[in-house]
Amino acid sequence: MKNAVILGASGYTGAEAVRLITGHPKLRLTALTGHSRAGERYADIYPSTAHLDLPDVVTAGDVDWADVDVVFACLPHGASQDTIATIADKVDTVIDLSADFRLRDPDLYAKTYGRSHDHQGLLGTAVYGLTEFARHELRGAKLVACPGCYPTCSLLALLPGINAGLISTDNIIIDAKSGVTGAGRKALQSLAFSELSDGAHAYGVGTHRHAPEIDQILTRSSGKETMVSFTPHLIPMNRGMIATCYVTLTDGQSVDDLRAAYHAAYDDEPFVHIEAAGAAPQTRHIRASNHCRIGIFADRVPGRAIIISVIDNLTKGSSGQAVQNYNATQGWDETLGLHVQPIFP
Structure with missing residues (x-):
């Protein structure tokens, strides 16, 4: 089992990550963060999770990183790069769902997102995680930039x-x-x-x-x-x-x-x-x-x-692809935790 933390768990992509990771046979959720919702029970934010045994929401500063294997960063663009820079050397793998590590050119990033990229050393190590076309790069990757939807x-x-x-x-x-x-x-x-x-x-x-x-x-x-x-x-x-x-x-x-x-x-x-x-x-x-x-x-x-x-x-446009990417970094079956069938009607 790998210990996972979701940053920004109170948003939609964070909630989707919770849904998928709680069904993953090799991942255990050890912390959920949400700056504005810190101190709340997760079930009070998303009542649909009331049947799950989930940790309460905390700030990123309150997480004990000692035993964390993977971070799924579901944070807003801009905030993600700053938070990831503080924890990248504390965990094995970071799967970033924001845009902060997608664009290789920091000047293009600044032009597109209206702020500078302040962690260009990390930017140079990120793998663009369109899984079907990046498997050879994903195996063992430390930082994965998940594509936009x-x-x-x-x-x-x-x-x-x-x-x-x-x-x-x-x-x-x-x-x-x-x-x-x-x-x-x-x-x-x-x-x-x-x-x-x-x-x-x-x-x-x-x-x-x-x-x-x-x-x-x-x-x-x-x-x-x-x-x-x-x-x-x-x-x-x-x-x-x-x-x-x-x-x-x-x-x-x-x-x-x-x-x-x-x-x-x-x-x-x-x-x-x-x-x-x-x-x-x-x-x-x-x-x-x-x-x-x-x-x-x-x-x-x-x-x-x-x-x-x-x-x-x-799912495929965000948190599902993030889980698929993490599976690929570990050399696991990419479908782990993703066997959910489409909902119809």
């Missing part, structure tokens, strides 16, 4: 085609939509039921902070400077995410070639699945699970294709 959904849809040279890096368009939990657990008017129900809207148009993260990985994979057109939307559901990607095929390639490449990449994966030809994936079929489903279609525009990917933003 939008990048996870989009990159799983694009990378097999990019890696096989079937998709042009020019003019990639990503139209993505997320459930409201992607905005975090905040008491904001814009997230109130009456403000969100019966509607949908785009946000961060042309400026969303996940676009540079997607660019970074596609550039690294293709060897060509890549910049995508990315627009996120908020839709009135609790959890789930869909990314519809419009791409141009390289000369002489067909959608059949594309489909074959995706089957080759994913047919042995436990969590990524290719839909039958003509079938579009639906968020309702992956809800509360670590699964991703991908549909591949010929566009009516000759030479173009449409790739649709769905994930649960809190």
Whole structure:
């Protein structure tokens, strides 16, 4: 058994991490932190956990780090890097769910997130944990930067085609939509039921902070400077995410070639699945699970294709991928703690 601590356990990703880790056969939760909720019983924050024997919420400063093996950092961007810097040498592994160690260029981080990166030594050691494409780097990693939910959904849809040279890096368009939990657990008017129900809207148009993260990985994979057109939307559901990607095929390639490449990449994966030809994936079929489903279609525009990917933003897009990454760092079966079936209806 490994002893685990969740930093920021009072937020949605922290609660999802609690849900998954309490079902993991090799992890034991020894501390839960939450700066503004310190001193409270976890069941008072999330009554759905009342049947579990969980520690009370404390501050990070109150944790005894002596016997901690792994930290799942579910903290806000900015706060995460500072906290991780104080504990990185006290634990074996840190799995960071924030954006603080995703971008390799500290200047790009500062431009994207509006604050400096003050721990560039740690930044240089972080492994970008898109599990299906990072296993060789994850084994034994000390610091893992889990991808954002939008990048996870989009990159799983694009990378097999990019890696096989079937998709042009020019003019990639990503139209993505997320459930409201992607905005975090905040008491904001814009997230109130009456403000969100019966509607949908785009946000961060042309400026969303996940676009540079997607660019970074596609550039690294293709060897060509890549910049995508990315627009996120908020839709009135609790959890789930869909990314519809419009791409141009390289000369002489067909959608059949594309489909074959995706089957080759994913047919042995436990969590990524290719839909039958003509079938579009639906968020309702992956809800509360670590699964991703991908549909591949010929566009009516000759030479173009449409790739649709769905994930649960809190599971595969966040805490589920974090657990999968930790499993990979230990050389364990990646599915440990992640055998939860999608909830339907």
